[in-house]
Amino acid sequence: xxxxxxxxxxxxxxxxxxxxxxxxxxxxxxxxxxxxxxxxxxxxxxxxxxxxxxxxxxxxxxxxxxxxxxxxxxxxxxxxxxxxxxxxxxxxxxxxxxxxxxxxxxxxxxxxxxxxxxxxxxxxxxxxxxxxxxxxxxxxxxxxxxxxxxxxxxxxxxxxxxxxxxxxxxxxxxxxxxxxxxxxxxxxxxxxxxxxxxxxxxxxxxxxxxxxxxxxxxxxxxxxxxxxxxxxxxxxxxxxxxxxxxxxxxxxxxxxxxxxxxxxxxxxxxxxxxxxxxxxxxxxxxxxxxxxxxxxxxxxxxxxxxxxxxxxxxxxxxxxxxxxxxxxxxxxxxxxxxxxxxxxxxxxxxxxxxxxxxxxxxxxxxxxxxxxxxxxxxxxxxxxxxxxxxxxxxxxxxxxxxxxxxxxxxxxxxxxxxxxxxxxxxxxxxxxxxxxxxxxxxxxxxxxxxxxxxxxxxxxxxxxxxxxxxxxxxxxxxxxxxxxxxxxxxxxxxxxxxxxxxxxxxxxxxxxxxxxx
Ligand code: ADP
Numbered sequence: 001x002x003x004x005x006x007x008x009x010x011x012x013x014x015x016x017x018x019x020x021x022x023x024x025x026x027x028x029x030x031x032x033x034x035x036x037x038x039x040x041x042x043x044x045x046x047x048x049x050x051x052x053x054x055x056x057x058x059x060x061x062x063x064x065x066x067x068x069x070x071x072x073x074x075x076x077x078x079x080x081x082x083x084x085x086x087x088x089x090x091x092x093x094x095x096x097x098x099x100x101x102x103x104x105x106x107x108x109x110x111x112x113x114x115x116x117x118x119x120x121x122x123x124x125x126x127x128x129x130x131x132x133x134x135x136x137x138x139x140x141x142x143x144x145x146x147x148x149x150x151x152x153x154x155x156x157x158x159x160x161x162x163x164x165x166x167x168x169x170x171x172x173x174x175x176x177x178x179x180x181x182x183x184x185x186x187x188x189x190x191x192x193x194x195x196x197x198x199x200x201x202x203x204x205x206x207x208x209x210x211x212x213x214x215x216x217x218x219x220x221x222x223x224x225x226x227x228x229x230x231x232x233x234x235x236x237x238x239x240x241x242x243x244x245x246x247x248x249x250x251x252x253x254x255x256x257x258x259x260x261x262x263x264x265x266x267x268x269x270x271x272x273x274x275x276x277x278x279x280x281x282x283x284x285x286x287x288x289x290x291x292x293x294x295x296x297x298x299x300x301x302x303x304x305x306x307x308x309x310x311x312x313x314x315x316x317x318x319x320x321x322x323x324x325x326x327x328x329x330x331x332x333x334x335x336x337x338x339x340x341x342x343x344x345x346x347x348x349x350x351x352x353x354x355x356x357x358x359x360x361x362x363x364x365x366x367x368x369x370x371x372x373x374x375x376x377x378x379x380x381x382x383x384x385x386x387x388x389x390x391x392x393x394x395x396x397x398x399x400x401x402x403x404x405x406x407x408x409x410x411x412x413x414x415x416x417x418x419x420x421x422x423x424x425x426x427x428x429x430x431x432x433x434x435x436x437x438x439x440x441x442x443x444x445x446x447x448x449x450x451x452x453x454x455x456x457x458x459x460x461x462x463x464x465x466x467x468x469x470x471x472x473x474x475x476x477x478x479x480x481x482x483x484x485x486x487x488x489x490x491x492x493x494x495x496x497x498x499x500x501x502x503x504x505x506x507x508x509x510x511x512x513x514x515x516x517x
Contacts, residue, residue, distance in 0.1 A: 004029065005289065008046075011079050013352045015285075015306050016313040018043040019199035019381055024168075028052040028133070033192035034168040035139070035182060039382030042199075043071055047230045049137035051168070052109050053081065057130035058102065058151040059158075061111045063137040063148055069111040074110060075419055079351070085111035102129060108338040114141070114152035117159055131163050136186065143181040154169040157185055169193070172382075199312075199381045203319045204327060206373045207392035210331030210465065211499035218302050219250050221328050227278040228251065228297035232383070233314055234282055235303030235338065236490075236491065243302060244282040253279050259286035287316065304335035305358035306342075308366060308380055330368045333423060333461070336360075336468045337475045344477040361471045366467035370400050370500060371395060403501030404492060406455065406463050407472065411485055411493050413448045414473060417441075419484040422475075426483065427457055466501050 009012050009330050017025070021043055024036045029051035038044050047074075052059035063069050069085045077085035084098035092127060101107040102125075115160075116122045134156065136142075142153040142329040146309050158169050167169055169186050173177070183191055204266050209217060218232055232247075234240045238255040243435075249255035253276070257269045273281050274293050281287060299318040313330065319325025328329050343356045362380050369376045375390035382512035413426045429443050432450025452460060472489035491497035 002289070003054060004050060007050055011053065012046060012050070013079070013348055013356075014046075016309040016310065017314055018309050018348070019316070020045055020195060020197055021213065025050050027193050027195075028166070028168045029134075031055070031133075031166045031329040033166050033187055033190065035179070035187070035192040036170050036171060036193065036195040037179070038169070039124065039199075039384075040168065040172045041208040041382040042172070044137070044172075046139075047170065048133070048168050049076065049081075049109065052133060055132040057132035058105075058107050059109050059133040059135055060064065060126065060131055061109055061135045061137060062114055062117070062153070062156060063111055064114060064141050064148070064153075065138075066113060068349065069113070070138075073109075073111055078351070081108055082106050083111070083157050085113075087111070087113040088115065101144055101407040105130065114155070115153055117155040119395055123159065123162060127161070127162055128413050132159055133165055134163065134167045136167060136169040138172040139171040139182050139186065140178050142517055143173075144186045145177045154159075154185065157188065160186070199318060199383055200374065200386065201319065202390065203317060203322055204325050205390045205392075206315070206327055206377070208329045208331060208369075208373070210462065211335065214330055215243065216248055217328075217330055218300055220245060221300050222247060222252055223250065223278060225298050225326070228278045229273070229278055229293065229295060230298040230300065231287065231317060232282040232294060232300045232313075233282065233287075233301055233305070234284060234360065235335070237284055239302060240282040240284055243278070249281065255279065255281050257283035257287040258282050259284060267382060267510055276502075285314065290354055291317065292320075293317075295323070296320070296325065297323075298326045298328075300330075302330055304329065304331040304339060304466055305363065305448050306339060307356070308363040308377070309359065311363055311366070312381075313379065329367065329516055331364075333465045336364065336465070337481055340475055341477050341481070349379075357471075364469040364471070368466050368502065370502060372406070399503035400500045401503050402498060403466070406452070406460075406501070407467060407499050408495075409448065409452050409464060409494055410460070410467060411472070413446075413452075413485055414485055415493075416446050416448050417443060420479060420482050421482075422482055427452075427460040427464070430491070431455070431457055431459055463501065470499065472499075 008017065020038060021491055024034060024047040027034050036047060048059060048061060066087045066089045069087060073083045073085045082101055084101055086095065086098055095277050136156060141148045141150040143149060169182055188205040204408060232243055233245060234243060237258040237260050239260050244256035255272060257266065270291065273279050292469060294316045305314055315327045318327060339360050343353050366376050371393055372388045373391040373393050375386045377384050385490050409430060412428050425437060428438050429449055430444060430452030432453055434444045437443050471486055474482045474486055476484045492499055
C-alpha cells in the first residue's frame, strides 16, 4: 500500500481519498510547487497535512483565520501529530511549547498567522529551522482585487525566497483573474502545477437499487453488459468467490480477488484483469489501488460501500477513458446495520466514530436520494453548479409521498417496545401480526398493534430502511441490533417536521407477493 494511503488511514482515519486529493498529495509530497483549487469543504487541509508527514522537517502553514488554525492544530494533535500555532491568540505557555517543539525538531506543522511574517524575528527563526514546505491556505488572500485581501500575504513571496522551499497554495476561488494573481505573487519565477478539476465524472452513470435478491440483481446487471470489463465490489471475501463462480456459470469470464489470496495469485489476477478484454472481477476493496485500466465499463457494488468517499473512489475506476460507463450500488438494511456496527465496534475515539457515522449517513442520503443523484453526490463535495441527466433518478424521477404518518407509527412502535426490538418484530406489531413472540410480550395489547395495516410487510420494510437511511433509527450494538430512535427523529415524532419518502421502492416491494402474515 502506498505510504500516503497508509497515513490517510492510520493517522487521519479516512478509508479513501476525496476526489482530487490523491493527485495533489502526490505532487506536494514530491516537492513540486502546486496551486490547487478545491471547493469549500472539499478537503483541502489534508492535501498539505498529509505531505507534511511524508516530508522531513517542518511544514509552515499560513492561514488567515485564527479559529481555523486552532481547530486544525487540535485535530492534528488528537491524531498524534505534532502541530502548533503561533498567533496573537496564544497564551505565553502555548507559544513557549511551540518554540520548544520547533527547536527540538519535533514539530511537523507550524501554523502561522500572516501578521507574523512582518516580524524579522519570525523570518530569522524560520531560516534556522528545517522548513521543507510552505502551505498557503486561502491563497486568494494575496489578491488585491479580491474581497479577502490580506496585505501580509504579500510577504509570503519573500519568505519563500528566503527559505527556498516549495509552496503549495490552496483556495476555493476559481476565477481566472484571482488565479493569475496568485500565480504572479506566490510563484513569480516558475508557474506551479495547477489542479482545477471539477469532481464530476460526467460519463459515469449513477444508480442505486434496494437489495432484493442481490445475486440475481448483479447477474442481471452483468448480463446486460456481456463482454464488457467490470468490477463487482463485495463486502466479504467469501462473496467474491461465490459471485465469480455464479458469473462464470452464467457464461461470463470472471475471476475473484481479495486480500486473503497469496501475493502471487493476486498479481496474476491483476495482470489478467489489466490485459484481458471483457473480464469481470468480483473483489473486495483490496482491489483497485494501482489498477489502471482505462476501459472498465461498469462497476457494481453487491454491498454498500463504507462511506461516500469510498463510493466515489470505487465507482471512479470505471470509464477512465471518458467513454460511457455504468454503475449500480445495492443496499439494504443489513448493509446499514453492518456498516454501523463496524464503526461502533472499531477502536476509533468517539469523535472519529461520530464523523464516520456522518460519512455513512451521507452515503445513505445518496442511496435514498429523492432527486438527482449526481447533484446530491457533488454537493457533498462542495460543488454547486451541476448538470446531470445521467443518473437513475434523472432517467426516472422518484415518486415521493409524505411519509410522516408512517414514520411516526414506526417510531411509536420502537418507543412503546422500549427500543428492544428489530424491524421484523416491529413490523409484526404494526401490521397486527400476532406471532407467538408478539403475544408472549403482550405486544398485541399495545395501542400501536395493527395501526399499520394500510401498508404491506414489504412496504414497511422499505419504510424502516429509509428511516435508517435518514438516520432516524439506529441498530443498538449493545442490544443485538435492536432499533433505537435518534435525536434526528424527535421533531418528526413531535409533529414539528415532516418527511418525504420514495414511493418507487415501495411500489417495487409491492410488486412482489407479501409473505404470509
Ligand atoms: P476545506 O476544503 O473547506 O478546507 P477541510 O479540509 O476542512 O475542507 O475538509 C472538510 C471535511 O472533509 C473535514 O471534516 C475533513 O475531515 C473531511 N475530509 C477531508 N478529507 C477526507 C477524506 N479523504 N475522507 C473523508 N473525509 C475527509
